[in-house]
Amino acid sequence: MPTAxxxxxxxxxxxxxxRGEELKSAVRTAAEIGYRAFDTAQWYGNEADLGGVLPELGIDRASLQITTKVHPHNMSVDKFMPSVEQSLRDLKTERIDVLLLHWPPNDNPVEPSLTLLQEAYDKGYAKHIGVSNYTTTMMRAAVRxxxxxxxxxxxxxxPLLNQDKVLATAAEVGISLGxxxxxxRGEIFKYPVLGEIGESHGKSTAQVALRWIVQKxxxxxxxxxxxxxxxxxxDVMDFVLSLSDMQKIDALTTAGYRISNAATVPFAPTWD
Ligand SMILES: NC(=O)c1ccc[n+]([C@@H]2O[C@H](COP(=O)([O-])OP(=O)(O)OC[C@H]3O[C@@H](n4cnc5c(N)ncnc54)[C@H](OP(=O)(O)O)[C@@H]3O)[C@@H](O)[C@H]2O)c1
Structure with missing residues (x-):
């Protein structure tokens, strides 16, 4: 279901x-469960695998939402559009539902790559455009x-990372967050309070963490x-965390556990 x-x-x-058969098998199972939105990226090297399996699912293309992301190395004038055209071919689609810029250029100006994204949209290559890993400053620059x-x-x-600033700025400038x-990646299982909250709702630790995200x-x-x-x-849409539950989970964000940082991704900007 789309967001409002x-x-x-x-x-x-x-x-x-x-990748390969592992991806195809996972996507088949996910589709059986009810997933209709699939997230890939040029960087993942699996767009052709995803593009290969989606038509086999017997699901109307209009009911699917495919997100892909332009690789940071393809954000130059000469490489951007050919890379998007290759994504379209690999994904076997005439239009990408959601086309994102995968990473900003560290702390450098975002306008050049956004201009290329706008051009891809104007060519009809994408139904929606967006970004990934943008800071508050970058989101403001983008809407300008x-x-x-x-x-x-x-x-x-x-729940182990405080993204309040990013959330507030996104709301202010009219961009949704994903x-x-x-x-x-499993770190949440070290925090028993999530399991305790889950017990009161008949839900698992992971479901509590995901529901907290939904309620944000x-x-x-x-x-x-x-x-x-x-x-x-x-199955995280059939229960509601109370204000007190939400506050207990909010308290975990002081852990400051961040997976994507300059040590793991060379394109990471200075985070908010
Ligand atoms: N935009 C970006 O820069 C960016 C960066 C990273 C990821 N992504 C996208 O976001 C997606 C999700 O992120 P992620 O895969 O990195 O991290 P994640 O969802 O936090 O963790 C995935 C791992 O958690 C395990 N897992 C999933 N559900 C579980 C559950 N209910 N109980 C226990 N373990 C569970 C999975 O193992 P099992 O297979 O054993 O379940 C998998 O190893 C990626 O696949 C990718 O499409 C985007």
Whole structure:
């Protein structure tokens, strides 16, 4: 189901680091469970695998939402459009539903790559455009320089990281947020309070973390190779965390656990 503001689906299935048969099998299972939004990137090297399996699912193309992201190395004038055209061919689609810039150019100006993204939109290559890993300063710069509204900023978002500033600025400038590393790649399981809250709702630790993200108004991206985990990550719309639950989880954000940083990604900017 799309979010109220931007048309971005609320639950997406991530595909990193899956490739080949492992990706295809995971996507088939995810689609059976009900996922209709699939997240890939030029960087993941799996767009052709995703493009190969989607037509086999027997799902009307209009019901699917494919997100892909332009590789940071393709953000020059000569490489940008050919890379997007290759993504279209690999994904076997005439239009990408959500086309993102994967990373900003560290702390350098964002306008040149945003101009190329706008051109791709103007050519009809994307239904929605957005960014990923943008800071508050970058989001403000983006709305100043673009003719088209950015649908989404996909950022690391989970209970062990305080993203209040990014969330507040996104709301202020009219960009929705999407999550990645939503269960902090398993780190959340070290925090028993999530399980305790889950017990009172008949839900798991992961479901509590994901529901906290949903109640922050952020669209989810999760990835799993296991049917049970995929199912569990999808079933987060049928319960509500109380204010007290939310506050207990908010308190975990002081952990300051960040997976994507300058040590792990060479394009990372200085975070808010
Ligand atoms: N824009 C960006 O820069 C960026 C960066 C990173 C990721 N992403 C996107 O976001 C997606 C999700 O992020 P992520 O995969 O890095 O991190 P994640 O969702 O926090 O963690 C995925 C890991 O958690 C396990 N898992 C998933 N659900 C579980 C559950 N309910 N219980 C226990 N374990 C569970 C999975 O293992 P099992 O297979 O064993 O379930 C997998 O190893 C990616 O696939 C990618 O599409 C985007």
């Amino acid at each position: 503001f931007t048309g971005i689906f609320k639950r997406g299935f991530g595909t990193f680091p899956l 320089c673009l003719d088209t509204k950015l649908a989404i900023n996909q950022v690391e978002f989970h 999550s990645y590393c939503s269960i902090a 108004g952020v669209a989810l991206n999760t990835m799993s190779t296991k049917r049970a985990n995929m199912r569990s990550n999808f």
